[in-house]
Amino acid sequence: MRKDDCLFCKIVAGEIPSTKVYEDERVLAFEDVSPMMPVHTLIVPKNHYDNIGDDIPDDEMGHLFNAVSTVAELKGVAESGYRVIVNTNDDACQTVHHIHVHVLGGAPMNSGDPSKS
Incomplete structure (x- = not known):
């Protein structure tokens, strides 16, 4: 399943180049073009779903999230730690409406808790 005007569907199809990290x-999984951390990798399902609320079959969702640990290992952040983010819809700053998981790491992150900064 593909959406013709979707940027990530075009990347999956090889129509737009990307720096691949992992594929099955x-x-x-490919590098974000505007990284926010030293490691900023996106993982997308090859089938198109707009967002996490798009009735994604359990096995598809499980496979997507199971790929996170593989990508963390490949990027060398599995031991030091990493953050996993899924933005859903416009108010959450989802800019490409094809579900994707951000894997961020490679440097210490501020927790937002002033006692830990």
Whole structure:
């Protein structure tokens, strides 16, 4: 399933180049073009779903999130730690409406708790 005007569907199809980190039959992981951390990798399902609330089959969702640990290992942040983010819809700053998981790491992060900064 593909949406013709979707940027990530075009990346999955190889129509737009990306720096691939990991790929299997169901997901593609590639480097974010505007990284917010030293490690900023996106993982997308090869099938198009607009967002996390798009009735994604359990096995697809599980596979997407199971790829996170593989990407963290490949990027060298599995031991030091990493953050996983899924933005959903416009108010949450989802800029590409194809569900994707951000894996961020490679440097210490501020927790937002002033006692930990």
